[in-house]
Structures are given as C-alpha cells and as structure tokens.
Amino acid sequence: MTSTLIAPGTATGTPAHRDPNVLRWLAAYTSSMVGDSVYYIALSWAAVQQGSPAQAGAVMAVSAVPRALLMLGGGVIADRFGPRRVVIGSDLVRCAAGLSVAALLFLTSPGLWPLALLAVVFGTVDAVFMPAVGALPARVTTRDQLARVQGMRGLSIRFANVVGGPLGGLAVAIGGAAAAFGLAGLLIAVSVPLLISVRMREPAVDDKAEAGGGSADAGDASDAGEGAGGRGAAPDAAVPGAPDSEARGATATAPDKAPARATTPLGDLQAGLRYIRAHRVLAPLMLAIALGDLGFVGPLNVGLTLLADERGWGASGMGWVLSGFGVGAGAAALLLTVRGRLPHAGHVAGWAILAGSVAIGALAFVPGVLAAVGVALLVGLLAGLSGALCGALLQTQADPAYLGRVTAVSSLVSLGFAPLSMPLSAAAIGAWGTGPVFVGSAAVCGLGGVVALCVRDLRRAELPG
Template sequence: MTTATHETVQRTAPELPAHRDRNVLRWLTAYTASMVGDSVYYIALSWAAVQAGTPAQAGLVMTASAVPRALLMLGGGVIADRLGPRRVVIGSDAVRCAAVLAVAALLYATTPGLWPLALLALVFGAVDAVFMPAVGALPARVTSRGQLARVQGMRGLGIRFASVVGGPLGGLGVAVGGAATAFALAGLLIAVSVPLLCSVRIRELPADDKAAAAGGTAWGDLLAGLRYVRRHRVLAPLLLAVALGDLGFVGPLNVGLTLLADERGWGAAGMGWVLSGFGVGAGAASLLLTLRGRLPHAGRLAGWSILAGSVAIGALAFAPTLVTAVGTALLIGLLAGLSGAVCGALLQTQTAPAYLGRVTAVSSLVSVGLTPLSMPVSAAAVGAWGTGPVFVASAAVCGLGGVVALSVRNLRRAELPR
C-alpha cells in the first residue's frame, strides 16, 4: 500500500520548469559561452583578414566557411543522430577551440598572411555542419518534451545575449592585443562549454529510437531522414513556412537595412538603433516563451506572426523618421522572434528524438546555407529599383510562409505539449 502511494506521488509530482532545472541551466551556460566565443571569433577573423589582405580578399576569407557548411550540413545531421548530440557538440567545440587557439599562437609568433585565416574559416565551416544539427538535437535529450518550448525560449535568450556581448568583447580583445588576443579570448570562451557539457545529464533513447538513429548505412540514414521530413504532416509544411519566412526576412534586415539607412541619412548610429530595436523585440519574444513555457494555438500563432511580421517588414522602408523605424524594427523583432521561437518549439516537439539531428540539418541548410544567397540579390535589386519595392517584394515572400502555416490544416492545428 505504501509503495503504491509512493509511486502515485512520483507519477503526479509537478515537472520542474526548465529555467529552474540545474541540468538545463548547465546546458544553457555552455551553449551561451560557445555562442559568445563564436561572436568574438568572427570579429577577430574579420579584423585579421582586413589587416592581412585587400577588402576583396578579406571578403573571401569571411565567406569561406559557407561552402563546407552548406555541402556537409545534411551529413552532419546523420552524424549527430548516430553518435549522439552531446558527444558531437563536445567534439565540435573541442576542435573549434584548438583551431582558434592555434591561429592565435601563430599570430602572436609571426605574421603568416591570409592562408591560416582561410584555413581556419574552412575548418569552422566544416565543424559547423556537424555542430548545428547536434545543437538542435540536444535539448530533447536534456529535458522532457513538455519543457522543450521553454528551452527554445531560453536558447533564444542565449543567442541574444551572445550577440549583445560578443561584439564589444571582440572589439576589446582587438584593442588590447590585436587579432591574436581576440582569437585567444574566443578560444577560451568556447573551451568553457566543454566541461559544462560533460557534466550535463542526457536522457537515453528508447530501443526503437536507437534503431531509427542508426539503422543502416550513412546514406540510408540520410535518405530515411529526408523521407521522414517529406511524409510528416506537420514538419514538411513547417520547414517550407520557415524557409519562405527566412528568405523574405534576411535580405531586408541585413543588406537592405544598410542601404535604407544610407538613403535616409540615418548613418551608422541610426542603423545601430534600428538593429537594437529589432534585438529588443526578439529578446522579448524569447523571454515570453521562457516564462510561459507554452503558448496555445501554436500553429495559428506562428502563421499570423509571420504574416504580421511581413507587413511590418514592408512598412519599414516607408518609415518617415528614425524613431518610427526603430519602433517598426522593434515590432518586427517581436513578431519574428515569436514566430521563430514557436516554429522552433514545434520542430522540437513534433520530431521524434532519433531524427532531430537530420531534421535540424534540413532546417539549418535552408537558414544558413541557402538564405544568405538572398543578400546579394537584395543589394542588386535595391540598386535597380530602390528600397521600397524590394522591401515590399521581400515582405510578400515572407508572408507566403504565413499563408502556408495557416492553409495547411495539420500545421494550423498543431499545438505545443502541456
């Protein structure tokens, strides 16, 4: 009788929220430290490349990582599912840390030119192809399914923190000791994540999921992951909606915003205020999901947020004053952050844990591998037709993502777990 009562109490005990779970907080600290290190690394790489070569050569170095990242991303998802996400993330951070510290030591000792910087960028791109799918698969092994939405919000806060802190830290490192010091700082920040990740407890996959994670050859596993996405009634339209939203969002909010600020005479400071407004809005959306843990009608919320955000993107090009532009950017950040967090939470909760690495790889390939291609297209289009038509066209593409989310019944009715 006592044993039965004890088991009942265990089954009905309230679940510990993720933001109060020390295991999740260790994971979040490791992830945030790694992301801050990434931000410092990019500052150091850009500074070192500009100092060592021409602007064109520096641009090639900065984009060198994109090629291996795009080519290897899908294979990285297979590796993450086969070997386990924590093991892959630890290995990836260890390799990145060693590579960055090696270049820092080389820069302290000599002036080697561009070749070690290009090699470092290629290494980072190849490692990112494995790291990013593993990072996407890890939360499901760290917390329960009911807390995945909250963890997605916490992850968003970590990304915002890294973007705010990483830039000044990188600049400080360059000011104190040049690119070598900034690289060393980046390596040390990435190194912080390794012991923390080693201490994170992970949940074992059930036997059926283990078989799905490594059921045959690597090529067979890759095809199985793609079939899983294609046949899934929520994931397939969700990934299409995310792809359209990203394609319509990246160009205007990167290259387009720079050209808009120059056209309106806002200057670099004005552009910084607009970007800050976006960052505050996106951070508020992540904080909302962190505190609430679950938002009802997730599919509908994602669709309407994408649609409303697309309208705000189009309106940004016609903002009459800088203050109006900052307010519009804050609204864009809030809506884009909300739709991004909800879509990310749906991806986490709708995907079987055994496939999360491969599903995240597909999503990351679109966001990181293909979407940046819209930036030079946006720049050329602004030069030909001006900011207004390009922002409106981009908003229309983004809005199509919302249309997909609202028109596909299974996605529209998708809910986050309680």
C-alpha cells in the same frame, strides 16, 4: 567524457529555467556562442590586417561553403553518434583550431592562409555542430519544457550578440587578433566540462508526434533495416516499430552508443529526407520556415543598410533600428522563457509570420528613424515569436531518431539558402528602389504564414504542456 547518465524522459514538474541540468547546458551553449562572436571579430580584424579588403571578404565568406555543402551530413552524424558527443567533439576542434591560430599570430605574421584554413575548419565543424546543437535540448529536458528552452536559447543568442562584439573588440585593442583568437578558444573550451556534466534523458516518442508522420512511419519501416534513417540510426532514441518497451525507451542503454544494426550514412540521409517529406506537420513547417527566412534575411541585412543610406539616417540611425529589432526578438524569447508554452502554437506562428511580413513591408515607408525603430521592434517581436514557436514545433513534432537530420534541413534552409537573398535584394534595390523590394520580400515572407495557416495539421499543431 562520453559516458552518459540516463534520466527519465517524462515530465519532472521542474520548469526548465529552474532545472540545474538545463542551466548547465545553457551555460555551455552561451559560452560557446560568445566564443563564436569573439572569433568572428578576431577573424575579420586579422583578415583586414593581413590582406586587402577583397581578400578579407573572401576569408570571411569561405566558411559558408563547407557549412552549406556538409550540413545534411552533419545531421546524419548527430543522429548516429548522439548530439552531446558531437557537440563536445566540435567544441574541442574549434577550441584547438582557434588557439593554434592565436599562437601562430603571436609568434609570426603568416599572412592569410592560416586564417582561410581556420575559416574552412570552422565552417566544416559548424556543419556538424549546428544539427547536434538543435537536437540536444530534447535530451536535456522534458517535452513539455522544450518551448521554454527555445526561449532560453534565444536569450542566450541575444546575450552572445550583445556581449561578444565588445568583448572581441576589447581583446583586439589589448593584445591584437592573437589575443582575441585566444579568448575565443578559451570561451569555447569552457563549454566542454559543462556539457560533460549535463545528464542526458532518453526522449520519449509522443503519440501525437508519431501520428503526425502519417504514412512516413509505415513507409520508412522497411528502411529501418536498410539505411537507418530507419530509426535505429539515432543512438539517443528508441526504435519505433520495435517492441513497445523498447520504443518508449523504458530500459534504454546509454544514448551515445552506436546502434546495433549496420547502416549507411547515405541511407540515413535518404530516410531522413523521406521522413520529413511525408510528415504532415514537418513538411509544411519546413516550407513556412524557408519562405519566412527568404523574405526576412534580405531586407533586414543589406536592405536595411541601403534604406538607411537612402533616407540619410547614417550608421548610427541604422544601429538604432537594429537595436530595436534585437530588443523585440529578446522580448519574444523572454516571453517564451517565462510562459513556457503558448496555446495554439501553429495558429500563433502563422499569424506572427503574416503580421511580421506586413511590418517588414512598412519599414521602407516610415518617415523617420524613431518610427523605424518602433517598426523594427515589432518585426523583431513577431519574427522572434514565430521563429521560437517554429523551432519548438520542430523539436516536439520530430521523432527523436530523426531530430539531427530535421535540424540539419532547417539549418540549411536558414543559413545556406536564405543568405542567397542578400545579393539579390541588393541588386533589386539598385534597379527598383527600396520600397518595391521590401514589399516583395514581405510578400514572400507572408507566404510562409499562409502555408502555416492553410495546412490543417500545421495550423492545429500544439506544444506539449
């Protein structure tokens, strides 16, 4: 299962959307994401059936705690053991856990405790799974195709959101929560043989990406022998600072083998954080992502619900607005999938964040549902475009040895810290109304675009092509 076929890291001339190896990875990722969507439907339904609404809410929220606490450690694990091995192991654990709860619910009515335990297991595994998933594209395709892969990944997420909900609901209607958990486990299981068949590439370290680290590379050179963030920590990558033939991965060994040097996980984590902090592109990019997400998550989640209630749009009107956002985000993902690369990526991402922030602020002042759908479509298009470009820049700017930890920090910002803005947004809307809060959130989001445009190295960052 863990054996790896090594392919060259150079460009092949085959676009990612026509590459069978990338398509196998995409099929595995899509199956896993659809399984996740079905799992959340099953968990919410089973929790409501087994307990009170407050207890059901607690079960749904409990997975966020281990995910947030352990995410950075998950990035270290992804870099140490190789992202494919970690993703396969994570999917096996999630599959076994889902099928076990399905069997338990089928045989008896155990109450809430197995559901809460399952949520904790999924949250813990997600902390390892998400950084590994983020680090995997760089090992299944060439650097010049990573932007296209980000677009394909965005389309996969949209597909999972559209298909997973109705599929989970159908499974619940036919066989209850047990059938839905079983279906989720089987969908996640489908990803495992597909991932095993995917050929791994030895990612080449780009000269510009190395230069973008500035003093980080020199400063962390001494850390390589200690804590391994030190570039020896990534089993899939070469060791910068080693002889050139090794640094370029020309005669690399299997990516999933452990590094020869003994390192400590804490040293890996510290070196990874130092690497990001000193990197001339990644550090401001993380700040731009954080500000953009903090200003985006509140209004487009709890804020939209309160806005629809205030304007009398009802649940159906809110659904149409959310659909507009989904269509816009899907269009942005499709654009990157087809084009493969947009020039002046740093510039475009910054302006997209700024324009998207203006659209977020305008959403609170539109006169009716139809106009709100149009604005939401624009928000989705701009947010999807900036998000995909930021993700592609993370993939191409980061040294492969640090990619798991870089992805972990980005995921922690987006999935750990940004959701905290939801209760704050709800409380602020209760105190001041939707208009001021949407404008304030838009200003926070817009600061992300200001960072992207004011920091020279990030503004001038380009995607390979």
